[in-house]
Amino acid sequence: MRGFITLVKKEYLGSIRSKKVIWLPIVFMLMTLTQPLTLYYMEDILKMGGGLPEGSVLQMPVPSAEEVMASVLSQLNTLGVLVIVIAVMSTISDERKNGSLTFILTRPVSSLQIVGSKTLAEGSIVVISFICGYLLSYYYTVILFSTIPIQQVMESMLIYSLYCLFIVVCVIFSSAILTSNGAIAIVNILFFSVLSIAGSLFSEFLKWSPTELSNHAMNTLIDESTHGLTGSILVTIILMILLLFAGARAVDQKRV
Amino acid sequence: MDNTLLIQLLVPVIILQLILVVTALVSLKNTAYTNGPKWLWVLIILFFNLIGPIVFFIFGKRGRRT
Numbered sequence: 001m002r003g004f005i006t007l008v009k010k011e012y013l014g015s016i017r018s019k020k021v022i023w024l025p026i027v028f029m030l031m032t033l034t035q036p037l038t039l040y041y042m043e044d045i046l047k048m049g050g051g052l053p054e055g056s057v058l059q060m061p062v063p064s065a066e067e068v069m070a071s072v073l074s075q076l077n078t079l080g081v082l083v084i085v086i087a088v089m090s091t092i093s094d095e096r097k098n099g100s101l102t103f104i105l106t107r108p109v110s111s112l113q114i115v116g117s118k119t120l121a122e123g124s125i126v127v128i129s130f131i132c133g134y135l136l137s138y139y140y141t142v143i144l145f146s147t148i149p150i151q152q153v154m155e156s157m158l159i160y161s162l163y164c165l166f167i168v169v170c171v172i173f174s175s176a177i178l179t180s181n182g183a184i185a186i187v188n189i190l191f192f193s194v195l196s197i198a199g200s201l202f203s204e205f206l207k208w209s210p211t212e213l214s215n216h217a218m219n220t221l222i223d224e225s226t227h228g229l230t231g232s233i234l235v236t237i238i239l240m241i242l243l244l245f246a247g248a249r250a251v252d253q254k255r256v
Numbered sequence: 257m258d259n260t261l262l263i264q265l266l267v268p269v270i271i272l273q274l275i276l277v278v279t280a281l282v283s284l285k286n287t288a289y290t291n292g293p294k295w296l297w298v299l300i301i302l303f304f305n306l307i308g309p310i311v312f313f314i315f316g317k318r319g320r321r322t
Contacts, residue, residue: 019283023313026276030306033269041262086314140265 003109004117011121024087024125028133031079035072036140039063065145069153070218072137073160077214080130081192084167088122089184092175092251101251112248115172119244123168127161134160152224156217159229163213166236167192173243176250210236277301280309289318 015021038045043060046052063071092115095101104114134157141148170191174184196211206212208231216229280301284290290297297316300308 018317019279019313022279023276023309026272027306027310030269030272030276033272037265037269083310086310090314136268143265 003107004113007104007109007113007117008121011117015121015125020087021125024083025129025132027083028080028129029136031075031083032072032133032137033140035075036068036137036144039068039071040144063145065141065148066152066221068141068145069138069148069156070221072134072141073156073214073218073221076130076133076160077196080164081167082189084126084164085171085185085188085192088126088168088171089175089188090181091118091122091172092247093179093181093184096179096254105251110248111251112245114251115176115244115247119169119172122172123165126164126168130161130164131157148221152221156220159213159217159220159233162233162236163210163217166210166213166240169240169243169247173247173250176247176254208232208235210239273305276306276309280312284312284316287317290316291318 012021092101095104101114105111134153138148138153167188171184171188174187178184178187192211195206195209196214199206199209199211199215207228210232212228212232213236216226216232219225220229281298284294284297284301297312301312302308304311
């Protein structure tokens, strides 16, 4: 157990050195902030951007506050996934390249402890960044549109946090089996985009897939339907545990 | 358009952007070896909004991160 705590501390120190603790929350906050702002000023932006014929009358429906928050989440589905993948991709593969992984494995720590400590450290940074951004966009939505019951926001935030954690676990697992950072990024981005497209095509067949969590998070905001939510959460947690153990095995086997 | 409201809303965005750019520049100054010339990174960080600093933090440093 002491080895595990030391490893977690080492991971946090590494994140502070690479300034990840600073830039990841800021990037998330900026990404989520722009959504309520652009939706609120959409009419003015369209007018300034030109392209509208003289005298055209624009009737923009004002989106409800729930729809604004849902659109924040759908923006995170594309850009946020990309940022998480890029931020986490090099955790294991870089250590293997510069030899520090081999050094750590000579110490009395198991590979599961190594993978677990990385997951805990990176996952907590990513989830806290997401929560910062989400709460900030909630604040803006309340100012610009109208208030939403905080309970709904919290529910969707928890569901989406689990989804963020799942992305982190996936990226760390692929970081353990692949060596090139580019390959890790491409594999993960393809995996998540294919899974979410498949989820929208075969919604009944894949209703328990982890990518459906983001849809569930949006649904809790808009119409509070929780069809298939428990199944999704269970499947995601089971997959996360399996990927953790598989990642630990991969670290053991690829010991150079 | 209500201008005072707009300014009040934009101030946090500008502050966040500034923190990001300043952190990236300080980190660049303290890095001994970068991928590519340093003056190019200064331009990238300053002129590519949001994407520039991220790209620097991930691909800019050589040595510790390969």
